[in-house]
Amino acid sequence: MNDRPDALELIRIANQTLASEVLPDAKHEHQYALRMIANALGIAARELEARDKTAADETLGLNTLYSESKESGELSSRNLQFARDIRLGAFESSGAREVELRQHLVATARAKLAAAYPKGLASSKNK
Amino acid sequence: MAVAFKPNTKPDSAAIAQFLRDACAATSVNVSELSLLSGGAIQQNWEISVAISGGPRQGQHTWVLRTDAPATVASSLPRAREYAILRFAHTRGLLAPEPLFLCEDEKIIGRPFFVMEKLPGVAAGHKVVRLDLDHRALARELAETAARIHAIRPPLAELPFLKTFLARDAIGAYRAYLDTLDEPHPVLEWGLRWCERRAPAQEETTFVHRDFRTGNYLVHDGKLAGLLDWEFAALGNPLEDIGWMCAKCWCFRHEHHIVGGVADLEDFIPAYEAASGRKVSAEALRYWQVMAHIRWSIIALQQAQRHLSGVEPSLEFALTGKIVAELEWEVLQLTEHAD
Numbered sequence: 001m002n003d004r005p006d007a008l009e010l011i012r013i014a015n016q017t018l019a020s021e022v023l024p025d026a027k028h029e030h031q032y033a034l035r036m037i038a039n040a041l042g043i044a045a046r047e048l049e050a051r052d053k054t055a056a057d058e059t060l061g062l063n064t065l066y067s068e069s070k071e072s073g074e075l076s077s078r079n080l081q082f083a084r085d086i087r088l089g090a091f092e093s094s095g096a097r098e099v100e101l102r103q104h105l106v107a108t109a110r111a112k113l114a115a116a117y118p119k120g121l122a123s124s125k126n127k
Numbered sequence: 128m129a130v131a132f133k134p135n136t137k138p139d140s141a142a143i144a145q146f147l148r149d150a151c152a153a154t155s156v157n158v159s160e161l162s163l164l165s166g167g168a169i170q171q172n173w174e175i176s177v178a179i180s181g182g183p184r185q186g187q188h189t190w191v192l193r194t195d196a197p198a199t200v201a202s203s204l205p206r207a208r209e210y211a212i213l214r215f216a217h218t219r220g221l222l223a224p225e226p227l228f229l230c231e232d233e234k235i236i237g238r239p240f241f242v243m244e245k246l247p248g249v250a251a252g253h254k255v256v257r258l259d260l261d262h263r264a265l266a267r268e269l270a271e272t273a274a275r276i277h278a279i280r281p282p283l284a285e286l287p288f289l290k291t292f293l294a295r296d297a298i299g300a301y302r303a304y305l306d307t308l309d310e311p312h313p314v315l316e317w318g319l320r321w322c323e324r325r326a327p328a329q330e331e332t333t334f335v336h337r338d339f340r341t342g343n344y345l346v347h348d349g350k351l352a353g354l355l356d357w358e359f360a361a362l363g364n365p366l367e368d369i370g371w372m373c374a375k376c377w378c379f380r381h382e383h384h385i386v387g388g389v390a391d392l393e394d395f396i397p398a399y400e401a402a403s404g405r406k407v408s409a410e411a412l413r414y415w416q417v418m419a420h421i422r423w424s425i426i427a428l429q430q431a432q433r434h435l436s437g438v439e440p441s442l443e444f445a446l447t448g449k450i451v452a453e454l455e456w457e458v459l460q461l462t463e464h465a466d
Contacts, residue, residue, distance in 0.1 A: 036442045043449055079311040086300065086316040103461075105314050109455050116452035 008048045014040040046115040054111045061104040065091070137161045138173060138192065138236040146235050147177060147242070150228045154181030159190075165251040170195060171463040174245060190227065194240035206239040207231055208288055209358045213243065215285050221276055222344075222354040248347030250355060255341050256381040256388035260349040266390035267398045269344070269372065270349035274402035277365035279334035292337070292363040297418065301425045308428065314316065318421045321462055325414060328373040330364045331405075337361055339368040340377040342385035369399060369407060370415020375457050376423050376450075417461050422456040 018038050055075055062078055072078065083112050085091070091101040113120050140158040149157040160176035173192040179185050207229060216223035229241045242333045249255055283289060298319050305312055335358035345353035371377065372387050381388030385394040396407050431448025
């Protein structure tokens with residue numbers, strides 16, 4: 001086991017240092033790259049922070065959609081099957097099924113956006 | 128064997144000068160001031176200053192040299208095809224820059240390239256959306272230009288290689304790309320299924336630009352001065368161009384002006400309808416807005432793969448992959464009350 005600060009704590013302080021000590025005096029030609037670095041670190045921190053909860057919620061959502069009471073396999077392989085099923089129209093047997101599907105997709109998309117671009121949630125209807 | 132071509136490495140100006148001397152039948156040519164123009168993740172545009180002595184082009188010129196970005200597959204055909212499309216679009220008065228010289232010999236600068244005239248104006252999307260100009264007038268010019276493009280119908284004998292991309296062709300192509308990836312994309316699959324179930328029974332087929340958006344046109348003195356980046360041109364549903372122009376993802380954070388961040392639907396759609404004689408229903412517009420976000424997602428995933436594959440490590444490409452979250456969210460927003 002690694003000592004603290006852990007990965008998330010290191011990314012956070014690295015990003016804070018970048019914002020407070022490097023970006024303000026950075027040369028114009030470096031600003032674009034530095035802003036990209038800050039953005040990448042921010043996304044990484046938010047993804048790490050939410051990773052366990054996002055995975056748990058997504059698993060729960062898939063369990064509901066597939067009427068399964070416990071995990072059946074890796075989330076990534078379940079999502080591969082899920083994507084294939086969507087393409088084949090597997091959730092279109094009734095309006096209620098379609099609503100269930102959509103709710104799950106909205107929940108997973110919201111979690112993804114909260115990490116990638118939280119401002120995108122603030123300006124949308126589907127909060 | 129192609130010469131190694133590193134990202135953002137300037138092409139060899141002496142080699143370009145020699146090529147232009149032959150192409151222009153000049154006695155001497157000097158090429159200076161190579162500077163990389165904005166945009167162009169797939170292609171690079173270099174502004175070049177050219178001094179020509181002798182021959183029909185004698186004088187001082189500012190031209191644009193266009194070539195593949197490093198990670199694209201080395202092949203002369205796409206450049207030659209784009210050159211032909213540009214020639215076609217320029218001749219037809221579609222605001223395309225005039226293509227001047229094509230070089231398919233990879234030995235000159237390591238990649239095929241062509242040289243075209245440099246049109247005046249600002250193209251960079253984040254600058255265009257901040258310009259102080261008459262938004263309605265710009266919207267009308269964009270609408271009329273789109274209508275002129277879409278008035279051209281197949282067959283096009285000059286461009287026999289053009290592919291046809293109607294709604295179902297696009298859906299098939301995007302699914303085929305998703306199938307090449309290891310990671311699943313349920314929301315994109317859902318969006319594609321949504322598009323498949325609502326695909327128009329019949330579609331009009333016209334010449335389409337397929338990258339008709341803010342960032343790809345030039346504004347000079349408040350007026351539309353040019354239309355760039357024709358490499359995706361094809362035959363397809365004209366409303367695809369309209370949906371692409373009206374997609375939130377191409378508003379450069381100026382979403383209050385949903386038409387490319389520069390105008391409102393009321394300024395653009397009626398003008399397009401009047402100029403084209405074509406009706407754009409709210410449903411059809413929404414359909415092609417959804418398709419636009421899916422298509423940009425696919426392109427963003429492709430950009431991310433350029434980084435992930437190790438071919439072209441780039442933070443910019445890596446972050447482009449993260450844009451997909453926003454695009455998927457917009458697909459869900461657009462379809463929320465669409466049935």
